[in-house]
Amino acid sequence: MELVSTSALRARLAAGGFAVTAEISPPRGASGDPVRRKADLLRGWVDAVNVTDNQGAHVRLSSMAGSMVALSAGLEPIMQMTCRDRNRIALQSDLLGASALGIRNVLVMTGDHPKFGDHPGAKPVFDLDSIQFLWAARTMRDEGTLMSGRTLNPPPDCFLGAVENPFAPPAGFRAERLGKKVAAGAQFVQTQFVFDVPAFGEWMSQVHDLGLHERCHILAGVGAIRSVRAMEFMADNVPGVYIPEETSRRLRGVPGDRVAEEGARIAAEVIQQVREIPGVAGVHLLAAGNEAAVPGVLSAAGLGLRDTVTGDAVAGDSHGR
Template identity: 50%
Template sequence: MKAGSNLEKILEKGQFAVTCECGPPKSASGDVIRQKAKMIKGKVDAANITDNQAAIVRLSSFAAATILMQAGIEPVMQVTARDRNRLAIQSDLLGASAVGIRDVLLLTGDHQKLGNHPEAKGVFDLDSIQMIDMARRMRDERKFQNGEQMDVPPKLFIGAAENPLAEPAEYRVPRLEKKVVAGADFIQTQGVFDIERFEKWMAAVRAKGLHKKVHIIGGVVPLKSLGAAKFVNDKVLGMTVPDSLFERMKKASDAKAEGVKIAVETIEALRKIEGVQGVHIMAIEWEEKVPEIVEKAGLLPRPAV
């Protein structure tokens, strides 16, 4: 065990993991997080706390992760390279470990130009791969990025993100391999809508044997409405909704129910793919649907490890 987190134990035992996304509010309200925690308690193995998601300022991921932990849910603290340099990232990783946060997801981050403070100076001191490498060295070699030694290293279960549909398509798997070599323990993918394309990507992942070196968790984005499908397709980077799903959302008499149905089908399809070890449900501002989706997908109760 590297960090001994719930998520790590489940994945290491080869059980099918369930995580979801929990976006902190655009305010100082810790209650919003506590509310969301209540909705998903017992239904997921861990929940991601996003870090100024889509480059929009929100309550900090470190604080939100702490609140979530107090509410009895294991947080996956997301950390982007956009807003922090190597000093701040290392400091946050040490702090997170000290308060008991074990799971972290290290990302480059959406560009600030796309968010609500487009005039901000982006940091990007490191990229995601360099961050992962640094975190692994901190944990395994007790070394800071500069090579200095530390007494008590952080206990971290290191996650990375991957967008199988980004381009150049043929470079996505080699790039994933870089993340694995750098030290990623688990991967959460961007939301999957096009199962066929995702399967192709997974085949390439398996061909390199990467599924045996890293735990791959497939992303699922439940669609709340036809408008949400359009939004995801047009506005969310690296996600495309196939026409067939647009058609289903358009024809559905109850769009929300159809959205849940599609999400459940996607989870079922992902479970069948060799090398996929879990699902990550990103119900953006729709967290209350997570329990229903998890239940309908037959993933309850969650294992106690």
């Protein structure tokens, strides 16, 4: 008897559709209302939404609680899990908890170092790296065992995601690193911000050479920059974000009150360009606190409101499980 996942994201990807995901950062406070408000903005426009895990190592409402709020607001969550704050006991435990609560998508990442956050003196955990945790999560789901070998009853049901930065050195190893993640268990991947489409295309061709697009759904990260200050902040303070000269020139070349518009235009163009690259299965809108811009960018890129893909599509598709 096959287990039918209720992940709509998985259903969309399995059906060969072009997936759209976005991102919600939970608030610094003990209320789910901000998550609910952001979910209201995004519902209907995206297949699922990432709920970040104390991003930038700044304390926020937990990603599991935020995911539950999104789920109850009718928006499918992708729960982000970093290896920064939890050892292997807590990671496995939270994966079970998320599954029990009906959170069907989990995105595994190493996580920013505490040094960059609001508690720079915190102990960096990194007991597992993202690849080891993907491996553990897949083993838990598919073999029904913990890392210790003890059996799970029932095992968790999760669609496993990873992240990759196509632009970071060493350039020759980035596609291979994705390959390691896929071998470990990643079923979909969201990339870091794509501004430099030719460089992204170069990485995608390496991904093709390794056959990874056949084994993993690749979503290109796209974001609308809303001000020159935001751009400078991202370039200087967010590890792994590269903004090419061309993008910078375009944003600086318009009057201050038109930068957000130009940023949204660039994002829409990037979406249209990456869609043409074979093997790109969708886009991931990195909002950077600008969730309200997402619908505009998507409609400018020709991605209107989503039709619903039901779990039935999974049952009928051999990619499903």
